Amino acid sequence: MKLTLFIILLMSMVFPVQAQEVLGKWENTNNEGKVNSIIRIYKKGDKIYGKVDHIIKEEDRNRLCTKCEGDLKNVPVEGMELMQGLKKEGNEYVGGTIVDPKTGKEYRCKIWLDEQNPDILNVRGYISFFYKTKIWHRAE
Numbered sequence: 001m002k003l004t005l006f007i008i009l010l011m012s013m014v015f016p017v018q019a020q021e022v023l024g025k026w027e028n029t030n031n032e033g034k035v036n037s038i039i040r041i042y043k044k045g046d047k048i049y050g051k052v053d054h055i056i057k058e059e060d061r062n063r064l065c066t067k068c069e070g071d072l073k074n075v076p077v078e079g080m081e082l083m084q085g086l087k088k089e090g091n092e093y094v095g096g097t098i099v100d101p102k103t104g105k106e107y108r109c110k111i112w113l114d115e116q117n118p119d120i121l122n123v124r125g126y127i128s129f130f131y132k133t134k135i136w137h138r139a140e
Contacts, residue, residue, distance in 0.1 A: 025139035048093050050083030067104025077101045
């Protein structure tokens, strides 16, 4: 009986830690607060990447990244790997890049979970000293 209670207690402590990962699906919203797309964040090797998993508006699903440069030029936005090469540093993931498919611009990027709510992800893009932080909500 004591062993069973110990195992249940141990399992209840493990699951909240897993829920606090950046990995998974996240809702990306526009300036009006409406969900544009679902971004799937995943691990490849020891780095974190993000891919457009699903675009909400059906008419936008076949859109290409015409303003992107390099390997992303004319790639379909749905399925595009827009976040690349982030490494864990403390409670943040840093050192990677993120592309805005609407403008084709690439930014340095860092992401981190909200301290009070692990279902909120802060996504920050940088150019020089200027930055913008977007809030994504967990989709799963």
